[in-house]
Amino acid sequence: MTSLNRRDLFRTTAGLAVFMGLPPALRPALAQEAPGTPFSYEELVARARRMAKEAYVPPYRPMPDVIQQIDYEQHGKLKFKPDRAPYANGGGAYPLNFFHLGQYFGKAVKMHLVESGIAREVPYNPSLFEMPEDSPARKLPPDSGFAGFRLQEWNGASDWRTQDWVAFLGASYFRAIGALGQYGLSARGVAIDAAVPNKAEEFPDFTEFYIAEQADPETPVIVCALLNGPSITGAFRFALKRGRDRSKGVVMDIESALYLRRDVERLGLIPLTSMFWYGEYGRERIRDWRPEVHDSDGLAMWTGSGERIWRPLNNPPSATVSAFEDNNPRGFGLLQRDRNFDHYQDGVMYDRRPSLWVEPLKPLGKGSIELLEIPTDDEIHDNIGAFWVPAGKAKAGNEYTLNYRLHWLADEPYPAENIATTTATRIGNGGEPGKPRPPNNYRFAVEFNRPSVMTKIPYGVFPEVKVTASTGRVIRTFAEPVPNGNIWRAVFDLEVEPREIAELRMYLELNGEPLTETWLYQFDHRNISTFG
Incomplete structure (x- = not known):
């Protein structure tokens, strides 16, 4: 239509x-x-x-x-x-x-x-x-x-x-x-x-x-x-x-x-x-x-x-x-x-x-x-x-x-061939599984995919999550492959006070070279209703 x-x-x-x-x-x-x-x-x-x-x-x-x-x-x-x-x-x-x-x-x-x-x-x-x-x-x-x-x-x-x-x-x-x-x-x-x-x-x-x-x-x-x-x-x-x-x-x-x-x-x-x-x-x-x-x-x-x-x-x-x-x-x-x-x-x-x-x-x-x-x-x-x-x-x-x-x-006309693109951004409560969720702690899980890039990561090798925040503190960073696909997920927690707005910048790196495009995000806790 x-x-x-x-x-x-x-x-x-x-x-x-x-x-x-x-x-x-x-x-x-x-x-x-x-x-x-x-x-x-x-x-x-x-x-x-x-x-x-x-x-x-x-x-x-x-x-x-x-x-x-x-x-x-x-x-x-x-x-x-x-x-x-x-x-x-x-x-x-x-x-x-x-x-x-x-x-x-x-x-x-x-x-x-x-x-x-x-x-x-x-x-x-x-x-x-x-x-x-x-x-x-x-x-x-x-x-x-x-x-x-x-x-x-x-x-x-x-x-x-x-x-x-x-x-x-x-x-x-x-x-x-x-x-x-x-x-x-x-x-x-x-x-x-x-x-x-x-x-x-x-x-x-x-x-x-x-x-x-x-x-x-x-x-x-x-x-x-x-x-x-x-x-x-x-x-x-x-x-x-x-x-x-x-x-x-x-x-x-x-x-x-x-x-x-x-x-x-x-x-x-x-x-x-x-x-x-x-x-x-x-x-x-x-x-x-x-x-x-x-x-x-x-x-x-x-x-x-x-x-x-x-x-x-x-x-x-x-x-x-x-x-x-x-x-x-x-x-x-x-x-x-x-x-x-x-x-x-x-x-x-x-x-x-x-x-x-x-x-x-x-x-x-x-x-x-x-x-x-x-x-x-x-x-x-x-x-x-x-x-x-x-x-x-x-x-x-x-x-x-x-x-x-x-x-x-349907997509941008000139996609990069040597880096992966963002496919999803997910946000939830941060903290360790099985423990009380700490206040003002938010978890980000960002997924990247481009088979020609991600499939070249050697088995057992994990890319490094390179992340910075304009305010607050970044903790617990890691990367993991998503089962049943060529997608890799970058995960990190952000500790930030409720009234602060954090500008986030992140990408995956392998052997000192960028593996993905740069992911930017402006985080305001008011965007997430379940966190109050």
Whole structure:
């Protein structure tokens, strides 16, 4: 199932390539008669630069009172008609559908189709949607616009009318399915002042899209977007690659130019957004019948120096931001590593949610990868963010140009061959078996696996657990093989006072060389309900 569901709707709330001279009969009918204007990405960049020097004008909101009546139930009844989709009958590889405005998506977004460098706007028309006679949407004016768009599967596939692979909906959010055919986490254009104390986060909008389809599914679909917000403007160029082989997931090459209207305290570039309620650890495990509930289970980083790092996610008692300084990181991403259905037991297929990896195509320079973790008591909320924050103050007048690739896959695209990766993090009471459990003592059991690495450990040889803590005392460290597998477990106890938060760093070492990636964790005893 790849359609947007109810939880997805709530969570989302918060030169261009040409058509090679298509004959008129194959041109998209929705925009065929509209007047055209010359278009190029370069001009969109210039326009965004000019807008940054002008006063912010909010997006058009048609009849807000009526839009509020289009709640989740009403919005679900407004379905774009597949037979009206541009490129459904030729002229493009992927049929294009539009989302209707609604309670959670009330800002009008302009849609344009581009052919041979000429852009034509697609006008809103209620006849494009299946719409009940009593729908509040029938009261909207003809200039209402759309909320967003999605691309259906290759039009040579038998199920394209029910299967889509990328969607842009809400503010600057967008998402794609991965190699396992499931939606999950999202990306967005930019994050402005996320988790800044006493300051509301700003959500700039993609206000205009320019879409140029390609006739061959092996050729990327090119989409350009104009970004606008009180503090920032920008232009984006997306090259969206799906291909006939669905097992390869989705790859996006993205160029962007961003211009600050005013100072920003925390500028998050290339932001990723996900959900983590609880995993095999965490205080929420006793509140729900399922063993685990999350779209992603960790932040992976490949530093500029070549170190591989895994940071398991938390559902913290209060909003937390962790910063990992780096110089020209090679990549980072929010991954879903646990692919065992039995660990979720949920029909919404958390085991198939995509991992999302950022590959810089232009060096990012100095800055930090920042991880935002916000407390949540349900799975309908995105409470995890990861983004790049460049060094230096984000001042009005600053310009930022980016070129990066997003990989929507089952796993990171460039796994290390010579080190093992983290497969599980487990936390419980510490102490010696058969003896009273000492207070403020916690046991960590971290499992690593990569058969090509772990099977080379000689029989009778035990790797060394290299672990440090920012506070407290580490005791009783040892490594052991997990029966019936190639997994090795690193175990250690941490003695720490209740009010202290410990930053932990650990890896397995053999013969003086790292055997595993570096495991990082921020431990706050309040994350573990059974410990009080």
